[in-house]
Amino acid sequence: MSLDRRTFLRHASLGAVGLTAGAQLPAAEGAPETALPAFDARAPEAFWAAVRAQFPLTSKLTYFNTGGLGPASTPALAKAAELTRQLQEKSEHGHGLIAGARAIAAGFLGADPAEIAFVRNATEGNATVAAGLKLGAGDEVIYETHAHPGGSVPWVQQARLRGIVVKTFEPATTSPEENVARVAKLLTPRTRVVQVSHVTAPTGIVLPVDALAQLCRARGVWFHIDGAQSAGMIPFSLRAIGCDSFATSGHKWIGGPHETGVLYVRRDRMDEVEPVLAGAYSGDVDAATGEFKLTENAMRYEYGTRNAAAMHGLAEAMRFQERIGRDRIAARGRELAERVRSGLAVLKGVEILTPAAPALCAAMITFRTATVPHDKLFSRLMSTRAIRCRPVTEEKLNALRVSTHIFNSPAECDALIAGVAEIVRS
Numbered sequence: 443m444s445l446d447r448r449t450f451l452r453h454a455s456l457g458a459v460g461l462t463a464g465a466q467l468p469a470a471e472g473a474p475e476t477a478l479p480a481f482d483a484r485a486p487e488a489f490w491a492a493v494r495a496q497f498p499l500t501s502k503l504t505y506f507n508t509g510g511l512g513p514a515s516t517p518a519l520a521k522a523a524e525l526t527r528q529l530q531e532k533s534e535h536g537h538g539l540i541a542g543a544r545a546i547a548a549g550f551l552g553a554d555p556a557e558i559a560f561v562r563n564a565t566e567g568n569a570t571v572a573a574g575l576k577l578g579a580g581d582e583v584i585y586e587t588h589a590h591p592g593g594s595v596p597w598v599q600q601a602r603l604r605g606i607v608v609k610t611f612e613p614a615t616t617s618p619e620e621n622v623a624r625v626a627k628l629l630t631p632r633t634r635v636v637q638v639s640h641v642t643a644p645t646g647i648v649l650p651v652d653a654l655a656q657l658c659r660a661r662g663v664w665f666h667i668d669g670a671q672s673a674g675m676i677p678f679s680l681r682a683i684g685c686d687s688f689a690t691s692g693h694k695w696i697g698g699p700h701e702t703g704v705l706y707v708r709r710d711r712m713d714e715v716e717p718v719l720a721g722a723y724s725g726d727v728d729a730a731t732g733e734f735k736l737t738e739n740a741m742r743y744e745y746g747t748r749n750a751a752a753m754h755g756l757a758e759a760m761r762f763q764e765r766i767g768r769d770r771i772a773a774r775g776r777e778l779a780e781r782v783r784s785g786l787a788v789l790k791g792v793e794i795l796t797p798a799a800p801a802l803c804a805a806m807i808t809f810r811t812a813t814v815p816h817d818k819l820f821s822r823l824m825s826t827r828a829i830r831c832r833p834v835t836e837e838k839l840n841a842l843r844v845s846t847h848i849f850n851s852p853a854e855c856d857a858l859i860a861g862v863a864e865i866v867r868s
Protein backbone atom coordinates (compact mmCIF):
# COMPACT_ATOMS: atom_id res chain seq x y z
CA MET A 443 0.00 0.00 0.00
CA SER A 444 1.59 3.28 -1.04
CA LEU A 445 -0.76 5.45 1.05
CA ASP A 446 0.04 5.64 4.70
CA ARG A 447 -2.89 4.92 7.00
CA ARG A 448 -3.55 8.53 7.94
CA THR A 449 -3.71 9.49 4.27
CA PHE A 450 -5.92 6.48 3.70
CA LEU A 451 -8.30 7.49 6.49
CA ARG A 452 -8.33 11.08 5.24
CA HIS A 453 -9.32 9.86 1.80
CA ALA A 454 -11.95 7.57 3.32
CA SER A 455 -13.56 10.34 5.35
CA LEU A 456 -13.47 12.77 2.44
CA GLY A 457 -15.75 10.36 0.67
CA ALA A 458 -18.09 10.23 3.63
CA VAL A 459 -20.80 12.73 4.45
CA GLY A 460 -22.17 13.11 7.96
CA LEU A 461 -21.09 10.06 9.92
CA THR A 462 -17.34 10.67 9.97
CA ALA A 463 -14.76 9.88 12.61
CA GLY A 464 -15.60 11.27 16.03
CA ALA A 465 -19.18 12.14 15.02
CA GLN A 466 -21.89 11.65 17.62
CA LEU A 467 -24.05 8.64 16.99
CA PRO A 468 -27.57 9.89 16.20
CA ALA A 469 -30.27 8.50 18.48
CA ALA A 470 -31.76 5.32 17.04
CA GLU A 471 -35.14 6.35 15.70
CA GLY A 472 -38.13 4.28 16.69
CA ALA A 473 -36.18 2.46 19.37
CA PRO A 474 -36.58 4.38 22.64
CA GLU A 475 -34.87 2.75 25.59
CA THR A 476 -37.46 0.79 27.52
CA ALA A 477 -37.07 1.42 31.24
CA LEU A 478 -36.86 -1.67 33.42
CA PRO A 479 -38.88 -1.67 36.66
CA ALA A 480 -36.97 -1.27 39.93
CA PHE A 481 -35.77 -4.62 41.22
CA ASP A 482 -37.74 -5.74 44.25
CA ALA A 483 -36.08 -8.70 45.98
CA ARG A 484 -39.46 -9.67 47.53
CA ALA A 485 -41.08 -10.02 44.10
CA PRO A 486 -38.21 -10.51 41.64
CA GLU A 487 -40.25 -12.21 38.91
CA ALA A 488 -41.88 -8.92 37.83
CA PHE A 489 -38.42 -7.55 37.08
CA TRP A 490 -37.34 -10.67 35.21
CA ALA A 491 -40.57 -10.75 33.21
CA ALA A 492 -39.78 -7.20 32.06
CA VAL A 493 -36.29 -8.34 31.05
CA ARG A 494 -37.79 -11.31 29.18
CA ALA A 495 -40.11 -8.94 27.32
CA GLN A 496 -37.00 -7.31 25.86
CA PHE A 497 -36.17 -10.47 23.89
CA PRO A 498 -37.88 -11.28 20.59
CA LEU A 499 -37.11 -14.95 21.32
CA THR A 500 -40.35 -16.85 20.66
CA SER A 501 -42.39 -17.89 23.68
CA LYS A 502 -43.06 -21.18 21.86
CA LEU A 503 -39.54 -22.29 22.74
CA THR A 504 -38.00 -22.87 26.15
CA TYR A 505 -34.45 -21.97 25.33
CA PHE A 506 -31.63 -23.39 27.43
CA ASN A 507 -28.80 -23.13 24.89
CA THR A 508 -27.24 -19.74 25.51
CA GLY A 509 -23.89 -21.53 25.74
CA GLY A 510 -24.32 -22.41 22.06
CA LEU A 511 -25.94 -19.23 20.80
CA GLY A 512 -27.58 -16.54 22.90
CA PRO A 513 -30.66 -14.70 21.68
CA ALA A 514 -30.12 -10.96 21.26
CA SER A 515 -32.28 -8.41 23.05
CA THR A 516 -34.47 -5.87 21.26
CA PRO A 517 -32.23 -2.93 22.29
CA ALA A 518 -29.18 -4.65 20.76
CA LEU A 519 -31.00 -5.62 17.57
CA ALA A 520 -32.63 -2.20 17.21
CA LYS A 521 -29.30 -0.43 17.57
CA ALA A 522 -27.65 -2.64 14.96
CA ALA A 523 -30.59 -2.34 12.55
CA GLU A 524 -30.94 1.40 12.91
CA LEU A 525 -27.25 2.12 12.50
CA THR A 526 -27.11 -0.20 9.51
CA ARG A 527 -29.91 1.83 7.93
CA GLN A 528 -28.26 5.15 8.73
CA LEU A 529 -24.94 4.04 7.29
CA GLN A 530 -26.54 2.50 4.22
CA GLU A 531 -28.50 5.70 3.52
CA LYS A 532 -25.21 7.45 2.84
CA SER A 533 -23.25 4.35 1.93
CA GLU A 534 -20.74 4.90 4.71
CA HIS A 535 -18.66 2.33 6.58
CA GLY A 536 -18.98 4.18 9.91
CA HIS A 537 -15.43 3.32 10.89
CA GLY A 538 -15.13 6.48 12.94
CA LEU A 539 -18.03 5.32 15.08
CA ILE A 540 -16.32 2.14 16.22
CA ALA A 541 -14.40 4.01 18.94
CA GLY A 542 -17.65 4.51 20.87
CA ALA A 543 -18.42 0.78 20.83
CA ARG A 544 -14.81 -0.02 21.72
CA ALA A 545 -15.00 2.20 24.83
CA ILE A 546 -18.16 0.40 25.98
CA ALA A 547 -16.63 -3.04 25.38
CA ALA A 548 -13.49 -2.00 27.27
CA GLY A 549 -15.55 -0.82 30.24
CA PHE A 550 -17.58 -4.05 30.19
CA LEU A 551 -14.47 -6.25 30.27
CA GLY A 552 -12.30 -4.11 32.57
CA ALA A 553 -9.71 -3.12 29.98
CA ASP A 554 -8.44 -0.05 28.17
CA PRO A 555 -10.01 0.71 24.77
CA ALA A 556 -6.53 0.43 23.24
CA GLU A 557 -6.48 -3.24 24.30
CA ILE A 558 -9.76 -4.14 22.59
CA ALA A 559 -10.17 -5.42 19.04
CA PHE A 560 -13.51 -6.42 17.54
CA VAL A 561 -13.43 -9.87 15.99
CA ARG A 562 -16.10 -12.07 14.45
CA ASN A 563 -16.28 -14.63 17.25
CA ALA A 564 -14.25 -16.19 20.07
CA THR A 565 -12.63 -18.59 17.62
CA GLU A 566 -11.18 -15.71 15.62
CA GLY A 567 -9.84 -14.14 18.81
CA ASN A 568 -8.29 -17.42 19.99
CA ALA A 569 -6.82 -18.07 16.54
CA THR A 570 -5.36 -14.56 16.34
CA VAL A 571 -3.38 -15.23 19.51
CA ALA A 572 -2.38 -18.79 18.53
CA ALA A 573 -1.19 -17.75 15.08
CA GLY A 574 0.27 -14.41 16.18
CA LEU A 575 2.49 -15.45 19.10
CA LYS A 576 6.06 -16.06 18.01
CA LEU A 577 6.27 -19.80 18.66
CA GLY A 578 8.47 -22.45 17.12
CA ALA A 579 8.86 -26.21 16.89
CA GLY A 580 8.94 -27.81 20.32
CA ASP A 581 7.36 -24.87 22.15
CA GLU A 582 4.64 -26.18 24.43
CA VAL A 583 1.06 -25.02 24.88
CA ILE A 584 -1.22 -26.31 27.64
CA TYR A 585 -5.03 -26.29 27.64
CA GLU A 586 -7.80 -28.42 29.10
CA THR A 587 -9.20 -31.59 27.51
CA HIS A 588 -12.64 -29.94 27.64
CA ALA A 589 -11.58 -27.03 25.42
CA HIS A 590 -14.13 -26.28 22.69
CA PRO A 591 -12.77 -26.80 19.15
CA GLY A 592 -12.93 -23.01 18.82
CA GLY A 593 -10.29 -22.94 21.57
CA SER A 594 -8.26 -26.05 20.78
CA VAL A 595 -8.19 -26.18 16.98
CA PRO A 596 -6.29 -22.87 16.64
CA TRP A 597 -3.43 -24.57 18.56
CA VAL A 598 -3.76 -27.89 16.76
CA GLN A 599 -3.36 -25.96 13.53
CA GLN A 600 -0.18 -24.34 14.89
CA ALA A 601 1.07 -27.81 15.78
CA ARG A 602 0.58 -28.74 12.10
CA LEU A 603 2.11 -25.54 10.75
CA ARG A 604 4.88 -24.80 13.22
CA GLY A 605 5.48 -27.98 15.17
CA ILE A 606 4.38 -26.61 18.54
CA VAL A 607 3.54 -29.26 21.11
CA VAL A 608 0.08 -29.41 22.67
CA LYS A 609 -0.40 -30.77 26.20
CA THR A 610 -3.76 -31.16 27.92
CA PHE A 611 -5.08 -31.55 31.46
CA GLU A 612 -8.39 -32.97 32.57
CA PRO A 613 -10.31 -30.19 34.39
CA ALA A 614 -10.81 -31.19 38.02
CA THR A 615 -14.25 -31.10 39.61
CA THR A 616 -12.86 -31.12 43.15
CA SER A 617 -11.38 -27.65 43.74
CA PRO A 618 -9.89 -24.62 41.99
CA GLU A 619 -6.56 -25.45 43.64
CA GLU A 620 -6.53 -28.88 42.02
CA ASN A 621 -6.93 -27.25 38.60
CA VAL A 622 -3.97 -24.95 39.30
CA ALA A 623 -1.97 -27.98 40.43
CA ARG A 624 -2.82 -29.88 37.24
CA VAL A 625 -1.58 -27.02 35.08
CA ALA A 626 1.54 -26.52 37.24
CA LYS A 627 2.40 -30.20 36.85
CA LEU A 628 2.51 -29.85 33.05
CA LEU A 629 4.76 -26.77 33.02
CA THR A 630 8.27 -27.33 31.65
CA PRO A 631 11.03 -24.96 30.53
CA ARG A 632 9.52 -25.29 27.01
CA THR A 633 6.04 -24.11 28.08
CA ARG A 634 5.22 -20.89 26.29
CA VAL A 635 1.43 -20.64 26.63
CA VAL A 636 -1.32 -21.73 29.00
CA GLN A 637 -4.88 -21.33 27.78
CA VAL A 638 -8.03 -22.21 29.68
CA SER A 639 -11.72 -21.77 29.11
CA HIS A 640 -12.92 -19.37 31.79
CA VAL A 641 -16.05 -21.53 31.96
CA THR A 642 -15.71 -24.89 30.21
CA ALA A 643 -18.20 -25.62 27.44
CA PRO A 644 -19.12 -29.28 28.08
CA THR A 645 -19.89 -29.17 31.79
CA GLY A 646 -19.68 -25.50 32.85
CA ILE A 647 -16.69 -25.78 35.19
CA VAL A 648 -15.37 -22.36 36.25
CA LEU A 649 -11.58 -22.44 36.07
CA PRO A 650 -9.45 -20.36 38.49
CA VAL A 651 -8.19 -17.72 36.07
CA ASP A 652 -6.81 -15.35 38.76
CA ALA A 653 -4.56 -18.01 40.27
CA LEU A 654 -3.54 -19.30 36.85
CA ALA A 655 -2.64 -15.77 35.73
CA GLN A 656 -0.37 -15.45 38.76
CA LEU A 657 1.22 -18.83 38.13
CA CYS A 658 1.89 -18.02 34.47
CA ARG A 659 3.28 -14.60 35.28
CA ALA A 660 5.66 -16.09 37.80
CA ARG A 661 6.84 -18.62 35.21
CA GLY A 662 7.06 -16.19 32.29
CA VAL A 663 4.34 -18.06 30.37
CA TRP A 664 1.71 -16.36 28.19
CA PHE A 665 -1.77 -16.80 29.70
CA HIS A 666 -4.74 -16.71 27.33
CA ILE A 667 -8.38 -17.08 28.41
CA ASP A 668 -11.09 -18.42 26.12
CA GLY A 669 -13.99 -16.46 27.58
CA ALA A 670 -16.69 -17.56 25.15
CA GLN A 671 -18.78 -18.91 28.03
CA SER A 672 -17.99 -16.33 30.70
CA ALA A 673 -18.49 -12.83 29.30
CA GLY A 674 -22.09 -11.91 30.01
CA MET A 675 -22.57 -14.85 32.38
CA ILE A 676 -20.37 -13.65 35.25
CA PRO A 677 -18.80 -10.24 35.91
CA PHE A 678 -15.01 -9.89 35.96
CA SER A 679 -12.27 -7.43 35.15
CA LEU A 680 -9.47 -8.50 32.81
CA ARG A 681 -7.22 -5.92 34.44
CA ALA A 682 -7.82 -7.51 37.84
CA ILE A 683 -7.35 -11.07 36.54
CA GLY A 684 -4.03 -10.11 34.95
CA CYS A 685 -4.21 -12.38 31.90
CA ASP A 686 -2.22 -11.59 28.75
CA SER A 687 -5.06 -12.11 26.30
CA PHE A 688 -8.74 -13.01 26.28
CA ALA A 689 -11.30 -13.73 23.58
CA THR A 690 -15.05 -13.97 23.67
CA SER A 691 -18.05 -14.21 21.39
CA GLY A 692 -20.69 -11.49 21.50
CA HIS A 693 -23.44 -13.84 20.33
CA LYS A 694 -23.64 -16.03 23.44
CA TRP A 695 -24.10 -14.76 27.01
CA ILE A 696 -23.74 -11.06 26.15
CA GLY A 697 -26.66 -11.31 23.73
CA GLY A 698 -25.11 -9.34 20.88
CA PRO A 699 -25.79 -9.77 17.16
CA HIS A 700 -24.45 -12.82 15.38
CA GLU A 701 -20.83 -12.75 14.27
CA THR A 702 -19.61 -10.38 16.95
CA GLY A 703 -16.74 -10.91 19.34
CA VAL A 704 -13.96 -9.22 21.24
CA LEU A 705 -10.24 -9.90 21.52
CA TYR A 706 -8.26 -8.36 24.38
CA VAL A 707 -4.49 -8.22 24.29
CA ARG A 708 -2.65 -6.68 27.21
CA ARG A 709 -1.10 -3.42 26.08
CA ASP A 710 2.42 -3.94 27.38
CA ARG A 711 2.67 -7.34 25.64
CA MET A 712 0.80 -6.52 22.45
CA ASP A 713 3.92 -6.62 20.30
CA GLU A 714 4.27 -10.32 21.14
CA VAL A 715 1.10 -11.10 19.14
CA GLU A 716 1.69 -10.31 15.49
CA PRO A 717 -1.45 -9.52 13.49
CA VAL A 718 -1.62 -12.43 11.08
CA LEU A 719 -4.11 -10.64 8.87
CA ALA A 720 -2.82 -7.12 8.27
CA GLY A 721 -4.33 -4.30 6.24
CA ALA A 722 -5.30 -0.64 6.19
CA TYR A 723 -6.09 -0.40 9.91
CA SER A 724 -3.13 -2.49 11.07
CA GLY A 725 -0.50 0.21 10.67
CA ASP A 726 1.26 2.82 8.56
CA VAL A 727 3.60 2.32 5.66
CA ASP A 728 6.19 5.07 5.71
CA ALA A 729 5.93 6.63 2.24
CA ALA A 730 9.66 7.52 2.17
CA THR A 731 11.23 4.33 3.55
CA GLY A 732 8.47 1.78 2.89
CA GLU A 733 8.79 0.68 6.53
CA PHE A 734 5.60 -0.74 8.04
CA LYS A 735 4.79 0.36 11.59
CA LEU A 736 1.93 -1.32 13.45
CA THR A 737 -0.93 0.72 14.92
CA GLU A 738 -0.20 1.36 18.61
CA ASN A 739 -3.42 -0.28 19.77
CA ALA A 740 -5.46 -3.43 19.23
CA MET A 741 -7.01 -1.96 16.08
CA ARG A 742 -3.99 -3.61 14.45
CA TYR A 743 -5.98 -6.87 14.56
CA GLU A 744 -8.97 -5.41 12.69
CA TYR A 745 -7.18 -4.88 9.35
CA GLY A 746 -10.05 -3.89 6.94
CA THR A 747 -13.63 -2.63 6.64
CA ARG A 748 -15.83 -3.88 9.47
CA ASN A 749 -19.48 -3.92 10.44
CA ALA A 750 -19.70 -0.87 12.72
CA ALA A 751 -23.44 -1.40 13.21
CA ALA A 752 -22.93 -4.94 14.55
CA MET A 753 -20.26 -3.65 16.94
CA HIS A 754 -22.68 -1.03 18.24
CA GLY A 755 -25.32 -3.73 18.56
CA LEU A 756 -22.87 -5.66 20.72
CA ALA A 757 -22.08 -2.54 22.76
CA GLU A 758 -25.81 -1.98 23.26
CA ALA A 759 -26.18 -5.58 24.48
CA MET A 760 -23.44 -4.83 27.02
CA ARG A 761 -25.21 -1.63 28.07
CA PHE A 762 -28.44 -3.59 28.48
CA GLN A 763 -26.64 -5.99 30.83
CA GLU A 764 -25.22 -3.06 32.81
CA ARG A 765 -28.75 -1.68 33.16
CA ILE A 766 -29.94 -5.01 34.57
CA GLY A 767 -26.84 -5.32 36.77
CA ARG A 768 -23.94 -7.68 36.15
CA ASP A 769 -23.98 -9.17 39.67
CA ARG A 770 -27.73 -9.58 39.44
CA ILE A 771 -27.36 -11.44 36.13
CA ALA A 772 -24.73 -13.79 37.57
CA ALA A 773 -26.87 -14.44 40.65
CA ARG A 774 -29.97 -15.13 38.53
CA GLY A 775 -28.14 -17.54 36.22
CA ARG A 776 -26.72 -19.39 39.20
CA GLU A 777 -30.02 -19.50 41.04
CA LEU A 778 -31.83 -20.99 38.03
CA ALA A 779 -29.00 -23.45 37.40
CA GLU A 780 -29.15 -24.57 41.02
CA ARG A 781 -32.92 -25.03 40.69
CA VAL A 782 -32.28 -27.29 37.69
CA ARG A 783 -29.53 -29.13 39.53
CA SER A 784 -31.56 -29.84 42.64
CA GLY A 785 -34.68 -30.78 40.66
CA LEU A 786 -32.80 -33.25 38.46
CA ALA A 787 -30.53 -34.63 41.17
CA VAL A 788 -33.42 -36.30 43.00
CA LEU A 789 -34.60 -38.15 39.89
CA LYS A 790 -33.69 -41.81 39.79
CA GLY A 791 -30.70 -42.54 37.56
CA VAL A 792 -29.80 -38.89 36.89
CA GLU A 793 -26.14 -37.98 37.23
CA ILE A 794 -25.06 -34.33 37.43
CA LEU A 795 -21.65 -33.78 35.85
CA THR A 796 -21.24 -30.11 36.77
CA PRO A 797 -19.47 -29.73 40.13
CA ALA A 798 -21.56 -28.28 42.94
CA ALA A 799 -18.93 -26.19 44.75
CA PRO A 800 -19.87 -22.52 44.16
CA ALA A 801 -16.31 -21.67 43.10
CA LEU A 802 -16.50 -24.27 40.32
CA CYS A 803 -19.88 -23.59 38.72
CA ALA A 804 -22.12 -20.79 37.51
CA ALA A 805 -25.03 -20.87 35.03
CA MET A 806 -24.65 -24.17 33.18
CA ILE A 807 -25.62 -27.63 34.39
CA THR A 808 -24.73 -30.79 32.49
CA PHE A 809 -26.41 -34.09 33.31
CA ARG A 810 -27.11 -37.55 31.93
CA THR A 811 -29.39 -40.39 32.85
CA ALA A 812 -28.61 -44.04 33.30
CA THR A 813 -31.63 -45.16 31.31
CA VAL A 814 -32.26 -42.75 28.43
CA PRO A 815 -29.46 -41.99 25.94
CA HIS A 816 -28.72 -38.28 25.77
CA ASP A 817 -29.67 -37.91 22.08
CA LYS A 818 -33.10 -39.49 22.76
CA LEU A 819 -33.59 -37.28 25.78
CA PHE A 820 -32.63 -34.23 23.75
CA SER A 821 -35.01 -34.97 20.91
CA ARG A 822 -37.89 -36.00 23.22
CA LEU A 823 -37.60 -32.74 25.18
CA MET A 824 -37.54 -30.83 21.93
CA SER A 825 -40.34 -32.64 20.13
CA THR A 826 -42.78 -33.02 23.01
CA ARG A 827 -42.14 -29.85 25.02
CA ALA A 828 -40.12 -27.52 22.76
CA ILE A 829 -37.36 -27.44 25.37
CA ARG A 830 -34.01 -26.73 23.75
CA CYS A 831 -30.96 -28.01 25.61
CA ARG A 832 -27.59 -28.88 24.07
CA PRO A 833 -26.31 -32.42 23.56
CA VAL A 834 -22.78 -32.88 24.93
CA THR A 835 -20.79 -35.48 23.02
CA GLU A 836 -17.37 -34.03 23.88
CA GLU A 837 -15.06 -36.47 25.64
CA LYS A 838 -17.82 -39.09 25.14
CA LEU A 839 -19.76 -37.52 28.00
CA ASN A 840 -23.06 -38.22 26.23
CA ALA A 841 -24.99 -35.76 28.33
CA LEU A 842 -27.25 -32.71 28.06
CA ARG A 843 -26.25 -29.16 28.94
CA VAL A 844 -28.70 -26.60 30.33
CA SER A 845 -27.72 -22.91 30.15
CA THR A 846 -29.78 -20.60 32.36
CA HIS A 847 -29.81 -16.91 31.54
CA ILE A 848 -31.75 -13.70 32.09
CA PHE A 849 -34.71 -14.56 29.85
CA ASN A 850 -35.28 -17.95 31.55
CA SER A 851 -37.66 -18.38 34.47
CA PRO A 852 -38.09 -20.71 37.45
CA ALA A 853 -41.24 -22.06 35.73
CA GLU A 854 -39.17 -23.03 32.67
CA CYS A 855 -36.66 -24.82 34.90
CA ASP A 856 -39.52 -26.71 36.55
CA ALA A 857 -40.92 -27.63 33.12
CA LEU A 858 -37.54 -29.07 32.16
CA ILE A 859 -37.32 -31.08 35.37
CA ALA A 860 -40.88 -32.38 34.89
CA GLY A 861 -40.09 -33.25 31.26
CA VAL A 862 -36.96 -35.19 32.18
CA ALA A 863 -38.82 -36.95 35.02
CA GLU A 864 -41.56 -38.06 32.67
CA ILE A 865 -39.18 -39.28 29.95
CA VAL A 866 -37.05 -41.15 32.47
CA ARG A 867 -40.20 -42.75 34.01
CA SER A 868 -41.58 -43.86 30.69
Ligand SMILES: Cc1ncc(COP(=O)(O)O)c(C=O)c1O
Nearest residue numbers: 563564565590592639643670691
Ligand atom coordinates in the same frame (compact mmCIF):
# COMPACT_ATOMS: atom_id res chain seq x y z
C1 LIG B 1 -15.30 -22.19 25.27
C2 LIG B 1 -15.67 -21.92 23.85
N1 LIG B 1 -14.76 -21.41 23.01
C3 LIG B 1 -15.05 -21.11 21.74
C4 LIG B 1 -16.30 -21.33 21.23
C5 LIG B 1 -16.57 -21.00 19.80
O1 LIG B 1 -17.42 -19.92 19.73
P1 LIG B 1 -17.63 -19.19 18.31
O2 LIG B 1 -18.18 -20.22 17.40
O3 LIG B 1 -18.57 -18.09 18.60
O4 LIG B 1 -16.30 -18.73 17.89
C6 LIG B 1 -17.29 -21.88 22.04
C7 LIG B 1 -18.65 -22.15 21.53
O5 LIG B 1 -19.48 -22.74 22.14
C8 LIG B 1 -16.96 -22.18 23.39
O6 LIG B 1 -17.87 -22.70 24.23
